[in-house]
Amino acid sequence: MARQGTYDRLPKPPVVLGFEGSGTVRSVGEGVKSLMEGDRVICLLDFTAQDGTWQEFALIPETQCFAMPKEMSFEEGAAIPVNYITAYHMLFEFGNLRPNKSVLIHMAAGGVGVAATQLCHTVDNVTVFGTASAAKHETIRKGGVTHPIDYRNLDYVKEVCKISPKGVDIVLDPLSGADANKGYKLLKPLGKIVHFGAANVVSGPQISYWNMIKSYMGVKNYSPLFMIGDNKAACGYHLGHLTDNQEMIQYAVHQLIGFYNAGKIKPVIDSVWQFDDIAQAMARIHDRKNIGKVIIIPHKNNEN
Structure with missing residues (x-):
């Protein structure tokens, strides 16, 4: 990045x-x-x-x-x-992770994803949904992901809701764009989505400004008035700051x-x-x- x-x-x-x-x-x-x-x-x-x-x-x-x-x-x-401090801050400082909660981790086989999965299991009975390509499912399942999801061939929103109809308590979003909106909708009441990247804007060896524009235009503007009624929270995290x-x-x-x-x-x-x-x-x-x-x-x- x-x-x-x-x-x-x-x-x-x-x-x-x-x-x-x-x-x-x-x-x-x-x-x-x-x-x-x-x-x-x-x-x-x-x-x-x-x-x-x-x-x-x-x-x-x-x-x-x-x-x-x-x-x-x-x-x-x-x-x-970088990976473990990022995951720690998002889960414990923003997310207030506690027993019996559920977490959706995008890019669960990456550095932050693996760190977040391990940290989830420092707390009792946390359910972890993790998106990754199918070839990585066996590995991330052994690493602690409760429900691996093939994001390339399946709608991860539908897959999460099949298992947890009410959604999840925490979403860790390194993607942005339309996935930011999907993550917010997946939250249970009092849930939190933490945005910490924009992987969807990366295309080829350099940043794609076209993808950046599409991602920016595709992200829902969070209104405090609507969030009050939703009983949900949206957070932004950048270790560099x-x-x-x-x-x-x-x-x-x-x-x-x-x-x-x-x-x-x-x-x-x-x-x-x-x-x-x-x-x-x-x-x-x-x-x-x-x-x-x-x-x-x-x-x-x-x-x-």
């Missing part, structure tokens, strides 16, 4: 991409107190950073580094920040590390690519072939 220009805070090219990562601290600057050389860390950069993490050595502010559990691999550490809120980010990371240490979450690594193969890695994500997180490393034998 950043490569295609859909993140509004990203500096204009030339720029080193990458908002997250993991590694070993090689040296610390003057005044750094919480870290020392040799520490293993997870990093989440401010989305306005000119120099991202897609480089062998990166300069990261102390406040944007977090201690990584000894049992966690570097690949797992790199998979935590929260990275300077360190208290909120640190709390989420603390909670996620606790879940990891308790064995309740474990990042799913789809594949690992070297810097020379970034184009193929990006194509895998764009073509929606991945299940879980696609990781980029400097060299295959570089463990740091």
Whole structure:
């Protein structure tokens, strides 16, 4: 999404991409107190950073580094920040997820989708509907999706209503456009839809402005007066506008590390690519072939 220009805070090219990562601290600057050389860390950069993490050595502010559990691999550490913080905020801060609730997760086999599915199961008796291509259903079902739905060949609204006629309590919407309207209609009373992306505007290697216009025109304008009568809520989420809120980010990371240490979450690594193969890695994500997180490393034998 950043490569295609859909993140509004990203500096204009030339720029080193990458908002997250993991590694070993090689040296610390003057005044750094919480870290020392040799520490293993997870990093989440401010989305306005000119120099991202897609480089062998990166300069990261102390406040944007977090201690990584000894049992966690570097690949797992790199998979935590963007996907799991996003899923955590949407489900627990916006969604107020509680036992016996139901959640619809679009793109359930992607990085955020896998994270959200795992986090749903940190709460008792949560029913998870997940859209994905049929080839990914067995995998996402094993990962915790209660009811996989083939969005390419079936109407997911009808499929959800067959099982839950009243709809769902939470919808996580990375699509926008007409799917935003469908998600709102699927909500039960007191339900919430959280919009956090616009995958429907992506067409080819770059953002499609025609698709953007169609998506914009196709989205229902939420009127507070109508929402009062509907007893529903619509929320918008963009992690890139929260990275300077360190208290909120640190709390989420603390909670996620606790879940990891308790064995309740474990990042799913789809594949690992070297810097020379970034184009193929990006194509895998764009073509929606991945299940879980696609990781980029400097060299295959570089463990740091």
